């Protein structure tokens with residue numbers, strides 16, 4: 001299984017990255033490969049809303065997004081990893097997500113389905129400082145829509161609230177255990193898919 005991690009926090013070794021690391025570790029132990037893409041290190045222009053992709057399914061803006069399109073197309077599984085910023089995804093994730101408009105155009109305007117029936121899935125992994133009931137709602141909705149544009153089934157989310165300082169999540173072994181259980185669930189669902 002090939003996993004692409006779209007890492008949306010600017011904070012190296014932060015909570016969302018640590019959470020994703022736990023899941024990724026398990027995937028690698030099971031023989032999968034994990035390709036980390038640190039969005040904050042890339043040069044990504046926001047979508048210009050130019051409609052350039054409407055007829056081709058390709059973005060006219062040439063920047064580091066080209067490598068992301070390729071990586072995501074090759075992946076069996078995509079993790080969108082984000083801290084909650086003002087009740088939504090980080091700007092790094094949102095900028096990348098908006099650029100998937102080209103994939104939305106490929107699917108909905110050009111009616112080109114991509115690797116359909118292969119059980120490819122997208123997952124949201126997110127952390128937040130507070131513990132409001134709706135703290136992840138916006139991130140989940142946006143992620144679902146992004147994965148749909150990529151022709152990935154939404155596999156679900158792994159979210160941890162109440163963690164703020166860098167690595168605060170390490171003080172919550174129960175959340176790290178939950179990440180391992182999440183990875184096992186994910187691996188079983190992809191394994192089951194291959195065996196059908």
Ligand SMILES: Cc1cc2nc3c(=O)[nH]c(=O)nc-3n(C[C@H](O)[C@H](O)[C@H](O)COP(=O)(O)O)c2cc1C
Pocket residue numbers: 009010011013014015016017082083084085086087088127128129130131135163164165166167
């Ligand atoms: C610009 C900014 C906005 C934030 N907005 C929220 C918010 O709306 N709700 C919340 O619970 N936490 C918010 N936080 C806190 C982060 O979500 C939290 O610290 C998270 O665990 C950081 O993950 P990271 O270490 O992977 O970056 C915000 C942090 C920053 C820097």
